[in-house]
Amino acid sequence: MLSKVGASGKPRAVQAAGARFGCVLADAGYGSSAGFRQGLASRGLLYAVGILPTQKVYPADVKLTMPGPKSTGRPRKHGIPSAPAVAAAEMIASLGERAFRQITWREGTKGALSCEFAAVRVRVADGPTDASGGHLPGEEGWLVCEKRENGERKYYLTNHPPGTWLRTLARLIKARWSCEQVHQQMKRELGLDHFEGRGWRGLHHHALMSMLAFAFLQHLRLGGKAHAG
Numbered sequence: 001m002l003s004k005v006g007a008s009g010k011p012r013a014v015q016a017a018g019a020r021f022g023c024v025l026a027d028a029g030y031g032s033s034a035g036f037r038q039g040l041a042s043r044g045l046l047y048a049v050g051i052l053p054t055q056k057v058y059p060a061d062v063k064l065t066m067p068g069p070k071s072t073g074r075p076r077k078h079g080i081p082s083a084p085a086v087a088a089a090e091m092i093a094s095l096g097e098r099a100f101r102q103i104t105w106r107e108g109t110k111g112a113l114s115c116e117f118a119a120v121r122v123r124v125a126d127g128p129t130d131a132s133g134g135h136l137p138g139e140e141g142w143l144v145c146e147k148r149e150n151g152e153r154k155y156y157l158t159n160h161p162p163g164t165w166l167r168t169l170a171r172l173i174k175a176r177w178s179c180e181q182v183h184q185q186m187k188r189e190l191g192l193d194h195f196e197g198r199g200w201r202g203l204h205h206h207a208l209m210s211m212l213a214f215a216f217l218q219h220l221r222l223g224g225k226a227h228a229g
Contacts, residue, residue: 021045025176028052031157034126034138041139041159048144048158048172053089055155056125058137078130081137085125088155092118092145100147103170116147117170121162144169186210189217 015021024047030036031049040047064079092099095118104114122143127136142164144156156173158164186192192210195203 015043023048023172023175025172026050027176034124034135037124037157037159038126038138046158046160048156048160048169048176051088051155051157053087053153053155055088055157056085056135057088057091057122057143058085058125059083059091060121060123060140062123062137064136078128078136080130085134085137088143088145089153091120091122091143092153092155095120100145101166103167105167105171105174113174115149117144117166118147119144119166119169124157142169144173146170146173186214190214 024040024045026036026047026049028050031047031051032055037047037049058081063082065082066079086094099118099120100116101118102114103117104112106113119142121140123137123140125135125137127138130136139159141157141159144158144166146154146156148154156169158169158172160169160172190210190213192207195206197203197206
């Protein structure tokens with residue numbers, strides 16, 4: 001099950017209700033939050049989220065070394081990284097253009113949908129804060145760059161394990177389009193955006209009814225039959 005987390009997304013509550021996820025997808029509005037990514041990882045969820053090109057990352061093989069004790073001042077709490085953190089865009093640029101591969105993720109109504117992708121293992125700079133105010137290396141994951149035909153580049157982080165194929169990462173990242181389509185259809189056809197109340201309970205009830213209606217219509221679209229009532 002793919003899930004696009006929105007403003008009211010609560011993975012813990014959804015998991016407790018018995019839902020199981022294949023991968024959680026989110027745009028850079030959520031993916032840029034270290035707390036959000038760490039919260040997903042702590043729940044055992046795989047994610048593929050957008051980030052800003054300025055997101056700091058370390059090489060995957062970065063090491064922390066603890067220097068000798070200082071003669072004055074407080075003792076060090078954290079080691080010193082063996083390599084500096086750089087922006088995601090800079091890390092991808094260091095790979096060179098040969099790192100990009102043309103990936104087709106699905107067939108669209110006008111033919112194959114494809115563009116170029118590159119990926120590299122990194123450790124995200126979202127660990128503890130050091131004395132200079134920067135962040136030390138956090139968890140390891142994939143930094144992915146999508147290079148579109150118009151030259152625009154988009155950046156993503158995923159916590160999928162080493163050895164995951166680039167094609168798999170690309171398909172997961174681009175699967176968010178289908179989630180966006182579902183969201184738009186619920187707003188246009190089922191009134192998801194017509195709620196005028198002020199309480200969370202009312203909003204949740206309204207969203208739930210919209211999703212149930214969508215699930216029923218999708219069941220019919222896929223060849224299901226309505227039960228005679």
